[in-house]
Amino acid sequence: MLRRRILAAMISVLMLPLFFGTKPYGIVVASQSMIRKVPQDYLTIQAAINAASSGDVIQVSPRTYPEILMINKTVHVVGEDRSATIIDGEEKGTVITITALNVEVSGFTIKNGRRESPYCGILVFSIDNVTISNNIVTDNYFGIDLRDCDQSTIFDNTIANNSYVGISVRGNNNIFYGNTIANNTQGVLVSTSTTPNTFYHNNFLNNTNQALFYSSTKWDNGVEGNFWSDYQGSDGNGDGIGDTTYPYEGGWDKCPLMEPWSLNKIFPINRDGETCYVIIRRSCIVASFNLNVSAKQLSFRVTGPSGSMFFFNITIPKTILNKGSSEKWLIQLNSTDVTANSVVGENASAYFIFLMRSFSSSYEIRIQIVKIPIADFSVYLIIGGVATTVITIGVAVVMFKRKRKKTSSSFTHLVADSFAG
Numbered sequence: 001m002l003r004r005r006i007l008a009a010m011i012s013v014l015m016l017p018l019f020f021g022t023k024p025y026g027i028v029v030a031s032q033s034m035i036r037k038v039p040q041d042y043l044t045i046q047a048a049i050n051a052a053s054s055g056d057v058i059q060v061s062p063r064t065y066p067e068i069l070m071i072n073k074t075v076h077v078v079g080e081d082r083s084a085t086i087i088d089g090e091e092k093g094t095v096i097t098i099t100a101l102n103v104e105v106s107g108f109t110i111k112n113g114r115r116e117s118p119y120c121g122i123l124v125f126s127i128d129n130v131t132i133s134n135n136i137v138t139d140n141y142f143g144i145d146l147r148d149c150d151q152s153t154i155f156d157n158t159i160a161n162n163s164y165v166g167i168s169v170r171g172n173n174n175i176f177y178g179n180t181i182a183n184n185t186q187g188v189l190v191s192t193s194t195t196p197n198t199f200y201h202n203n204f205l206n207n208t209n210q211a212l213f214y215s216s217t218k219w220d221n222g223v224e225g226n227f228w229s230d231y232q233g234s235d236g237n238g239d240g241i242g243d244t245t246y247p248y249e250g251g252w253d254k255c256p257l258m259e260p261w262s263l264n265k266i267f268p269i270n271r272d273g274e275t276c277y278v279i280i281r282r283s284c285i286v287a288s289f290n291l292n293v294s295a296k297q298l299s300f301r302v303t304g305p306s307g308s309m310f311f312f313n314i315t316i317p318k319t320i321l322n323k324g325s326s327e328k329w330l331i332q333l334n335s336t337d338v339t340a341n342s343v344v345g346e347n348a349s350a351y352f353i354f355l356m357r358s359f360s361s362s363y364e365i366r367i368q369i370v371k372i373p374i375a376d377f378s379v380y381l382i383i384g385g386v387a388t389t390v391i392t393i394g395v396a397v398v399m400f401k402r403k404r405k406k407t408s409s410s411f412t413h414l415v416a417d418s419f420a421g
């Protein structure tokens with residue numbers, strides 16, 4: 001038991017920064033790689049790329065950079081704050097062109113490419129294994145264009161207000177997830193591919209045409225599809241997945257999401273006139289959230305592809321649920337007690353509960369605060385009682401010995417004095 005607790009504590013120490021932190025886009029730098037800072041070391045991002053060796057990280061501080069970038073070597077180009085680290089193409093051409101393997105671009109606003117074909121916010125040209133994440137790509141003609149590009153990963157970007165296409169794809173086996181594709185004329189355009197490209201957990205919001213594809217395309221990860229702002233379906237069983245396909249019966253997205261996807265799912269709770277928030281950081285669909293304050297329990301459903309790993313990390317304010325000294329957590333997954341497999345932490349204002357599991361089906365998660373059973377509690381009382389008795393006897397013995405020493409010492413003085421007298 002003690003061993004398990006120590007293990008849980010160690011896991012929690014290791015996991016907390018990973019899952020409670022707010023910086024999911026950490027870059028692992030090989031020991032021989034250099035970090036080149038813009039504008040501290042180089043005035044422009046392109047100057048840093050020109051000076052870089054393969055594997056280097058170009059770290060860019062927030063400000064607006066009026067640049068047209070050519071990334072022709074394997075580098076990680078990372079902006080510190082995607083809203084404030086802006087690459088402005090000033091309508092002179094394609095803002096970022098990538099022509100090297102394994103390039104990563106993340107953390108920027110990329111805007112104002114030239115507003116005509118074939119210019120783009122980001123063009124990946126005839127190269128594979130590129131990663132584009134956590135950017136805002138806006139006010140271009142094409143937002144992101146993968147042109148003859150395979151096996152690349154495009155995630156957590158916002159691609160909005162591009163005058164023609166949000167995401168254009170010509171290539172195979174690329175994966176798109178967690179992106180918000182909004183207010184473009186054409187949300188997604190897939191032209192040719194021999195192996196399907198995959199889209200899931202994306203939000204398609206108010207594009208004039210949401211998606212158009214001329215070759216086989218996967219619109220889910222097996223269980224979870226995408227959120228479409230014009231989806232009309234309902235969710236009878238409360239698993240967060242619509243009961244009918246999008247955009248019509250027999251349509252392409254077989255598992256459309258009922259709510260927009262985001263990594264953090266936030267549930268506002270009214271408590272005595274004040275709003276507090278239960279936040280669930282998750283890797284899968286969370287639906288049917290239910291809170292019962294008087295019963296000290298909350299529950300929700302998680303859904304994901306069979307065999308895949310999922311995690312959730314829930315933050316519960318103590319103003320909503322508060323655990324007393326004679327109470328404990330009970331965490332259940334489809335009625336199976338998984339408390340010992342969970343990591344529970346707390347600070348002054350909230351509890352944090354983390355669980356990672358493999359999916360075999362849709363699960364109901366139930367988190368409760370329950371009384372420690374009398375049997376367990378009486379053991380604590382007995383142990384507590386024995387400990388108190390031992391301490392009391394110990395203190396009494398020490399006091400008795402001291403008193404005896406003092407008395408004997410006084411007697412010695414008395415005898416000595418009488419002899420002296």
Ligand SMILES: [Ca+2]
Binds near residue numbers: 235242
């Ligand atoms: Ca459903």
